[in-house]
Structures are given as structure tokens and as C-alpha cells.
Amino acid sequence: MGFQPFADDWDRPQSYSSEQWRWLAVEIAEIRQCAAVGDQAHDRLAFILIDHLVEVILGREVNTQLVHQLPDRLVEEMQEDRDNGGKLEPLLETKVTEHVGPEQRRKIKAHLHDRTKYLAKKKFLTSEEHVLLDRMHKYRNAAYHQDTLEVDVIGDLVLAYRMLASQLLARHRPLSWAMATSDPGGVVTPQELAGLLTDGLELDLKGVARRFSSHCAKRVDDISETVITARTMLHMYVIDAEDRNDPLPDDKFHDLLKTLEHITPANIQSWAKRAATLKTNIKTLENLMIRYTDLDQELRKIEPSAKRFEAILGHWRQNCIDELRGR
Secondary structure, three states: OOOOOOOOOOOHHHHHHHHHHHHHHHHHHHHHHHHOOOOOOHHHHHHHHHHHHHHHHHHHHHHHOOOOOOHHHHHHHHHHHHOOOOOOOHEEEHHHHHOOOOOHHHHHHHHHHHHHHHHHHHHHOOHHHHHHHHHHHHHHHHHHHHOOOOOOOOHHHHHHHHHHHHHHHHHHOOOOOOOOOHHHHHOOOHHHHHHHOOOOOOHHHHHHHHHHHHHHHHHHHHHHHHHHHHHHHHHHHHHHHHHHHHHHOOOOOHHHHHHHOOOOHHHHHHHHHHHHHHOOOOOOOOHHHHHHHHHHHHHHHHHHHHHHHHHHHHHHHHHHHHHHHOO
């Protein structure tokens, strides 16, 4: 039976030694140390490290899932025989149908979304975890590549991600738990890692929900105020153009106003209601995170326009103040 994980280096002799588990133990120690500081900078580093830890766990689990599938060549022969009218035994039929071919393995290797999708199909991840892990990875990309992350809730995001990563570690069953290591005095078994990640943590789910709710409510209020100002300014544009019998200006700022005008009172009311229910309809951490990230993604679609408008408006106000002061 073929041994066919997606990793290119699966056959390295050291790939199953406990040295790799020690790498994760060191990473977990760094996560704990950063999270313990409690400021935004260290929380950001902790979040990035947790995301890497999760990627490693998922990658190793994919290898574990793929290890017993039949070689590509044998599957191709069986498919050809079946296409020519041959019949396969039920077990072989299942293996051929569920076979992960080279192209899909390349996608799984390259993209976290394909990895989580595959592991959800194999029942290693729940549907909620599949969605949530993809979204948390996007937060990591925002923190790592764009230097952006919601500072008011970064500590709670770190806490939630640690809890989720711990569940994945506890669930993962590696291919081998060899105990040879370059540092025998510091051996750490895989079973211990999940406990190391969450040791001493206490999850106040209601407290997290309240902070998420307050954070989103403030963002909704900010958007609402910006939209009202933009609507007022656009109305002034229209009146001024009518008074002068001129067409409306065709520029980027006018386009920005039109974008903000499309946010309706119904949108604002819906977002405000969803922000409020974050702290009242609490089921599980995963469910809370799904609902928070759902709302967060919707707000992120309009916030860049709202922030750009406020920045332009602030610049204009400062220019007016400087002119009045004779600067």
C-alpha cells in the first residue's frame, strides 16, 4: 500500500522523531510568553505564532489522512479497468472514488483553505472549525502582511485561537511518536502539547462576548456617523450644482460619497442588532467566533471608505483652522 503524503520531504529520517515535537513545544512556550505580556505588540506576535502552529498541525494531519491511500498509478489502472466495464470490490471502489490525486495534493499543500476543506470532509474538523480556521488565517495575514488587526479585541482573538489550536492538538494522532532527540533531558510528548498551550487559561465566554459586542457596536456607530456626514455633504453637492446649473462633479471624492450613501439605515440597524446579540445569544466559543467574524467581515467592506472619508474631512478641517489662524 502506497505511502503518499503531500509533503515533498516526507521520507526524511528525522521527520518522525520527537525533535519536531520539540519545535512545537518551543513555539508554544513563546506563545505563552508573548500572551502573558498582555500588550498589543506581543499579542500580535502570539497570534502569528499560533497560526503557524495550526498550519503545522493541519499539515501533519493531512499526511496522516493520506498515508494509507493507494498509489496514483494503481488508482489510474483501476479507473481504466472500471471504465472498460470491470467491477471493483466495494472497499476498492471507495478508495478509488475518494483518492486524492496529484493536482489536489498540490492545492492542499499550497493553500490552507484546501487543507481545511479536505480535513472537514474527513471529519477531522467540524464545519464551524473549517470556516473559522480560514478566517483566523486571514486575520494572521492582515497582521503579518498589512500590519492591521483590531487592537481592542486582539487579546480575545489570541485566547480563542489558543483554545482552538489546543483542541486540534489533542485530536491529532501523528504517524509516529519516536522519542529520539538531540536533547534527551527536554523530551516532550505530543500528548503534553495541548495541555502546555492552555495550561492556566480560563475562558470567560460571556466576558469575551461582551467585548466583541462592544467592539462591533462602536464600529457600527462610527460608520453610522460617517454615513450621515457623507449624505449631508452629497446633498450639499447636489444643491450647489443645481444652483449653478452645473453637472455633479465626476471625481474620486464624489464616488466616495456615493459609496457611503449606499449604506442604508436598514444596514446600520441590522449591524447594530447583530452586535448587541453577540453578548446575549452565547452557545459555544466556535459559534461566537463565527458570528463575530461574520459581522466583522461585513463591517470591513465599508470601513476603508469610511476611514478614507474621515481622513479627507480631517485634513480639510485642519486646513480651515490653519487659514483662520493665518498659517
